Amino acid sequence: MKIIGHTVEKLEDPFGLLTGERYEFFLDLEVDEEDELYSEKGVGLRVLFGIEENQGKIINYHFYEKGNDEVLDFALEEDEENMVLNYCKANAIEK
DSSP, X not given: OEEEEEEEEEEOOTTOOSOSEEEXXXXXXXXXXXXXXXXXXXXXXXXXXXXXXXXXXXXXXXXXXXXXXXXXOOOOOHXXXXXXXXXXXXXXXXX
């Protein structure tokens, strides 16, 4: 799996209930045809990412099939989760 692009939106908390900042990432993924996650339509990863006290963390995520936004029941492996975390950290600053 490789991240080939993204869109990101900073989420606003109009009531001030949450601490820190929240971002919603939609990551475009390149998945090998041999991988069970592969889809001809393409696969994306929606990530809810938070920053609190200069610490970034993945709050929630799910894979989805592009075109119909069907949620796919897969989990990130540890090395993939680290890659996604680092990618979000690098791309969440002042968006």
